[in-house]
Amino acid sequence: MARKLFGTDGVRGVAGDLLTAELALALGRAVTLEAAAERPQVLVIRDTRESGEMLEAALAAGVTAAGGDVLLGGVLPTPAAPLLIRRYGFDVAAVISASHNPYRDNGIKFFGADGMKLSDATELAIERRLEVPAAPPAVIGRVRALHGTLEDYLRELHSRFRELSLDGLDVLLDCANGATFRAAPEIFRRLGATVTVLADEPDGRNINAGCGSTHVEALAEQVVAGGHDVGFAFDGDGDRVLAVDRTGRVVDGDELIALAAIHLRRTGRLDGGGVAVTVMTNYGFHNAMREAGVEVAITSVGDRYVLEELKTRRWTLGGEQSGHIIDMGFVPSGDGIASALLTLESLQREDLAERQAMVKLPQRLVNVPVVDRDAAMQAAELAEAIETESRGLEGRGRVLVRPSGTEQLVRVMVEAPTQDETDAVCARLVALVERLSA
Template identity: 75%
Template sequence: LLLGRYGFDLAAVISASHNPYADNGIKFFGADGFKLSDATELRIEQRLIEPFANPGRLGRVHRLHGTQEDYLRSLHTRFAGLDLTGVDVLLDCANGATHRVAPEIFRRLGAAVTVVADQPDGRNINDGCGSTHVDALAVTVADGCHDLGFAFDGDGDRMLAVDRAGMVVDGDELIALAALHLRSHDRLAGNGVAVTVMTNYGFHTAMRDAGVEVVTTKVGDRYVLEELRARGWALGGEQSGHVIDMGFVPSGDGIASALLTLEALGDRDLADRHAMEKLPQRLVNIRVADRDGAMESTELAQATEHESQALAGRGRVLIRASGTEPLVRVMVEAPTADEADAVCGRLVDVVQATAGAT
């Protein structure tokens, strides 16, 4: 958002995303506001291990003032028609980037705001709080009789919601709610949304019934963004809470996503959202001795095909290898929890037999 406004060529964000502070890394954004490609990031990493040339002169660092207010004004302009008077909201800011701006924009729009995890000290970011620890917020929302709650992650690019009953609303439901709202106002670019392979089968059913096209990508918000750009669409995201509305900014923005959720609800309570019916889901991570061997095994391929055929039109099976750990992930969605458990159990047995669980 601010890259374009100030005309910079590059932005760098020190972030551990939703992880502990010790996992800090760097996110780069180009002049167009989009994350750099995988190939460009790889070239940067390669250059870091090469000898540095002696610079002819030193650069200078200038501190920009007023950027927080610029961001708040942009949010207020985008959601100028949103009146939150009488709405009691609880915000979990993960002791991170949203701890000042999130409460401020909600108050400017008229909400009664209670904030937790808003005292960052450089080490407590995402520590037992934020979108990866939303259960505590769910209890607090219900016990405190708040209308709803929002949990952001440390760098503020993802968000999960909680309704007044303490039920967690994940990214699938938030995207469905936003898609139906934008489509009803002829503001859903391309009449389509981009989501990942982890998105619940119930989302696809709801979008199909509403006449909204859905395209599926690999896990990762950058792949969702790539698909949105390629198709000229604006809305997409992930079950984990990344919701991308390129009509506002070309990346995940948890605060904007929370406000879009409230805009989509109108006068309705979040507990009465009814945007989609989620299928029961069973997900098991299996630590194996030979991850690649499991994924390449004929036995697993045959078992997956058999179970997928049995669930055709009613649910689905997804088998994925972790990209960073010796894990195989088995995910099953079915009309009932019992059926999901049974199918998942059979597939887990096959994985363990072919790869050797550790």
């Protein structure tokens, strides 16, 4: 039986439509009953969306109706959840957020007592509980505010990066009007940086609106205009980051992971000597890791798959081109603030604009609308064309053609040594997909 509600990052949808207060209450009840504890202690944190308070109240009602106690941690970045689980010994943590999505969307994702996101099997068990009428609880739980959570999170960051001095560094931060709006500027200041902040006045509706890691061009312009040394853009829930160097060039997750991998290997902290990335990672990353003697494992798109690979191999570092970077040495979750600080630690006071961790190959990605994505992908002619083009780029680049997981699209991505060759190969494959779908 497949999960129906849970996606790759919890339950997500338009608040008040798919994601109703009734569903949040039911999820709170179900996750509490599924928890392996007599009276589960459940942490709830959220981002800055206007629907967050409604869902927080409903989720708390569901937990207490099932006999669990709720500790409200307030507005915090997602990675604070596993850190607070470790600090206080919670049985479950719930994060109310839709990450980089517009404010109308929201979501609920859960972490277990081990600080990891719940497994597919556990999420399926929670969904099954939604279908069964709940029996009256033996006890009714309580709801309390958990004070000092922001300081707890900042203390964890400061402990991890206590040897990092940012004295004299001029940093521009874009907090996406989201969950990092207090934590990010504060930790950078504590470490000595001169900090200027964009998008740090959330009003419930301006989260990710023309700002943050999904709109990093605004940060790039301001870094150059203000003469800043470096800029970092977070997403709404704070588990992603992209960087901008002083010239205004955007540095994506591939380059940030490459910098970190080489640094951690050099300092003897890259457990297992490898790094896990997704199929979307630039071919230049693989070239760089080969030269650095770092093994690379490739996963499907999604941070949960990267995390699973890291757990299986007992490795430290992994992530995605989007800027979702996991450093298991700190927290088993993407943490945008920690990743930004790890980037600066990796640079060792060098200029990000002079980075040499990897040389990116030109990349072209085209989303091709189709009538039936599965039928298009099963066409023998397309398989033959992919094989032919891949052979032509062997050792120099690559071809990736895959169906969208949510839309009737076929995604065609090509990387080659030159932009002309990249565009030509991509154009041929796109034309074939369009013809097969006509």
